[in-house]
Amino acid sequence: MKITALLILILVSPNLWSQSNRMPEVPKEYAWNTPEEYEAEQENIEKCLKWLCNNPLGDSIALRSEVNAYVMQWLAGAPFMELVVDTKSIPFVQDHEDLLFSYIHGKAYYLLKHLNDKDQDKLHMKGLEVVCSLAQQSDELSQSKALRPMLRAYRRGQLKNFVKEQKGG
Secondary structure, X not given: OHHHHHHHHHHHHHHHHXXXXXXXXXXXXXXXXOHHHHHHHHHHHXXXXXXXXXXXOOOOHHHHHHHHHHHHHHHHHOOOOOOOOOHHHOXXXXXXXXXXXXXXXXXXXXXXXOOOXXXXXXXXXXXXXXXXXXXXXXXXXXXXXXXXHHHHHHHOOOHHHHHHHHHOO
C-alpha cells in the first residue's frame, strides 16, 4: 500500500508542477488600441513572458514563435513600457540572433513586475540572466565560444562583475 501511494505521489507531482508552468492561451486575434486595453492584457503577457523565460529554447518551437510574436507586438505598443536594447552591450547576438528575444523577454518580465524601476543596469542584468539560464539548458549554446565567458560568470554568481568588466568599469 505504501509503495502504491508513493508511486502515485511521484507520478502526480511533476504534473502539478507543469500545470503551474503551463503556457497561457494566445488569442487567435489580438489588437490593442488604448492604454486600458494594454493594461487588461498585462496579466496574460506576464504569464507568456514567464513561460518564454523558463522553458528551453528547443521545446515547443512553433508555440514559442507564436507566443513571442504576441508578446513582442504587445511590448511594441504598450504605452507604459519602454525597453531600451543596445546591441553593443549584448555582442553574443552576432553569433546567436535568437537570443535577442530571450534577452528582451527577461528585461520585459522584470519590468512588468517592477514598472517603476528604471535602472537600466538592473534591467540589462535580468535580460542576461534569462539568456544564461536558457543557454545552460541547451547543449549547443552551453558550448558556444561567444557565450562561454558570460556563462562561466553566471555559474559562479559573478555576472554583475562580468557586466562591469564588459562596460570597462
